[in-house]
Amino acid sequence: LAKTTQPISMDSYEGQEVNITCSHNNIATNDYITWYQQFPSQGPRFIIQGYKTKVTNEVASLFIPADRKSSTLSLPRVSLSDTAVYYCLVGDYHSGGYQKVTFGTGTKLQVIP
Template identity: 95%
Template sequence: LAKTTQPISMDSYEGQEVNITCSHNNIATNDYITWYQQFPSQGPRFIIQGYKTKVTNEVASLFIPADRKSSTLSLPRVSLSDTAVYYCLVGDMVTGGGNKLTFGTGTQLKVEL
């Protein structure tokens, strides 16, 4: 089971870039890295997924170094609405197909004016 470690909380201001780093030292060769965002009283929402190097979409970028033992979620120019909990997941493949999708404690990001 590839476990993840990420900061419990982070603070930022509107307009800044926020980088949240996740450690996953025991990541397996075939594991993908995924990030989710969760607002209070809602289910988590998929943000981005990657395997190596850099992945970018309209919401965020994901940076993965060559050893894949960590990853960094980058949120450009955050706003108040980006205040949420961010979870890093590493694929935990299940025999027969799919992943267990075990969430860690997440990082509470607070964005202020």
């Protein structure tokens, strides 16, 4: 399983755009990149997933360069409620449709008023 490396923590002011970069140098050809968000006393929650280029949904964007050795989660105009730990996960879908992933340290984002 590909190992991921993220900054341990980040601070941002409310209303700013936040970009969190994750390195996954040994990503495999069939691996997808998935980001999860975790609040205290809750389980991780899916944010966004991509394979290459750019993916956007209603809460975030995911930028993946051509070599796929890194990815950047972009959160537009963060609010205090975005304070959480963000995990970058890498894993492929096996023939049975399941995905085994490995959690890294995650990035603790603190949004400041």
